[in-house]
Amino acid sequence: MHLTLEELLDRPAPYRRDLLNTLPGARSVHLIGTKGYKGTENLGVFSSVVHVGASPPLLGFIMRPLTVPRHTYHHIKANKWFTLNTLHPDFLEAAHQTSANYALKESEFAATGLTPEYSDRCKAPYVKESLIKLGLTLEEEHHIRANDTLFLVGRVQEIFVPDDAVAESGHVDHEMLKTLTVAGLDIYQQSTNSVRLSYARPGHNT
Amino acid sequence: MHLTLEELLDRPAPYRRDLLNTLPGARSVHLIGTKGYKGTENLGVFSSVVHVGASPPLLGFIMRPLTVPRHTYHHIKANKWFTLNTLHPDFLEAAHQTSANYALKESEFAATGLTPEYSDRCKAPYVKESLIKLGLTLEEEHHIRANDTLFLVGRVQEIFVPDDAVAESGHVDHEMLKTLTVAGLDIYQQSTNSVRLSYARPGHNT
Numbered sequence: 001m002h003l004t005l006e007e008l009l010d011r012p013a014p015y016r017r018d019l020l021n022t023l024p025g026a027r028s029v030h031l032i033g034t035k036g037y038k039g040t041e042n043l044g045v046f047s048s049v050v051h052v053g054a055s056p057p058l059l060g061f062i063m064r065p066l067t068v069p070r071h072t073y074h075h076i077k078a079n080k081w082f083t084l085n086t087l088h089p090d091f092l093e094a095a096h097q098t099s100a101n102y103a104l105k106e107s108e109f110a111a112t113g114l115t116p117e118y119s120d121r122c123k124a125p126y127v128k129e130s131l132i133k134l135g136l137t138l139e140e141e142h143h144i145r146a147n148d149t150l151f152l153v154g155r156v157q158e159i160f161v162p163d164d165a166v167a168e169s170g171h172v173d174h175e176m177l178k179t180l181t182v183a184g185l186d187i188y189q190q191s192t193n194s195v196r197l198s199y200a201r202p203g204h205n206t
Numbered sequence: 207m208h209l210t211l212e213e214l215l216d217r218p219a220p221y222r223r224d225l226l227n228t229l230p231g232a233r234s235v236h237l238i239g240t241k242g243y244k245g246t247e248n249l250g251v252f253s254s255v256v257h258v259g260a261s262p263p264l265l266g267f268i269m270r271p272l273t274v275p276r277h278t279y280h281h282i283k284a285n286k287w288f289t290l291n292t293l294h295p296d297f298l299e300a301a302h303q304t305s306a307n308y309a310l311k312e313s314e315f316a317a318t319g320l321t322p323e324y325s326d327r328c329k330a331p332y333v334k335e336s337l338i339k340l341g342l343t344l345e346e347e348h349h350i351r352a353n354d355t356l357f358l359v360g361r362v363q364e365i366f367v368p369d370d371a372v373a374e375s376g377h378v379d380h381e382m383l384k385t386l387t388v389a390g391l392d393i394y395q396q397s398t399n400s401v402r403l404s405y406a407r408p409g410h411n412t
Contacts, residue, residue: 002365147258174232
């Protein structure tokens with residue numbers, strides 16, 4: 001199948017959305033936990049988290065346009081902190097359910113049965129059920145002019161990860177943890193057949 | 207394991223790099239194809255492609271600091287076009303090998319045995335061996351102040367995808383295509399046990 005931009009724009013909006021969202025491949029998926037200035041906890045599914053750098057430790061993600069209230073965004077602006085929590089098969093349905101359109105004062109924790117958990121340091125709730133939990137503070141905000149989305153960059157302040165999933169090298173074993181990825185907005189999958197390749201150098205073709 | 211930012215910064219740089227890169231989970235991985243103003247073709251592995259929006263179709267990715275020449279960046283600035291090409295098991299070693307530090311005038315296609323392919327429309331080379339190929343033009347460039355990386359946003363101008371991998375809904379089947387993901391810089395894996403969940407609505411917990 002070959003589609004130009006013009007042909008793509010002729011397709012129905014749901015088709016375009018699902019094609020465009022799934023085309024680049026499976027990607028990482030997280031629950032972002034936040035807390036508003038009145039103390040309301042919020043959870044949402046995000047599939048756009050990207051590694052920005054290791055020193056300092058920075059991660060970024062895309063926030064959709066503020067044409068409607070985005071609870072995650074307003075909470076991050078109010079208290080600076082947010083958490084990234086990985087998804088796993090034993091609570092996938094509850095995690096996906098947080099993407100439903102709940103009212104601002106309704107907590108997705110209460111609505112879905114997931115458990116909020118706090119550390120001494122982080123002012124946003126972690127998801128107790130998640131195996132990897134990262135606490136971040138907002139660092140930068142970039143406005144994507146082409147479609148009014150925002151690229152938010154956070155600094156990792158705190159990490160929780162199971163000991164036995166971290167190799168001496170620092171590599172985390174997601175196949176063992178059954179960390180889920182997502183293709184598009186609704187297809188979740190696990191990883192299999194992991195292979196680690198050595199550092200590539202010119203002239204050393206395998 | 208619990209690590210604060212301060213404890214993390216005390217760890218050796220390679221450990222920090224591999225931990226931070228693998229922590230968020232497996233993510234999509236692509237070969238980016240470009241062509242410089244003198245006609246030199248370039249290929250590089252990128253694992254930071256993120257969906258920015260479907261209307262207009264936009265994808266973004268992170269470019270590391272320009273403290274050394276980044277051939278992909280200079281080529282995109284020179285001719286505006288670049289291609290995203292998916293990775294698959296039958297040419298994984300060649301794809302990974304493109305991440306070696308070749309000289310500017312050396313083509314990663316020639317060095318690794320991958321095949322450049324052109325369409326009428328796109329001024330950058332596609333990777334013939336890839337099953338999904340996207341042609342994009344540079345739309346925006348954002349400077350991440352915290353670590354001098356760039357967030358580049360491109361507009362999808364052209365799509366190549368196998369017919370039988372696209373459902374009527376527009377969803378692409380990456381498990382069938384064996385599209386690879388990457389955790390960190392060097393652990394590649396396939397997807398398995400795909401499950402599609404229905405659109406979440408408040409009060410309809412599963």
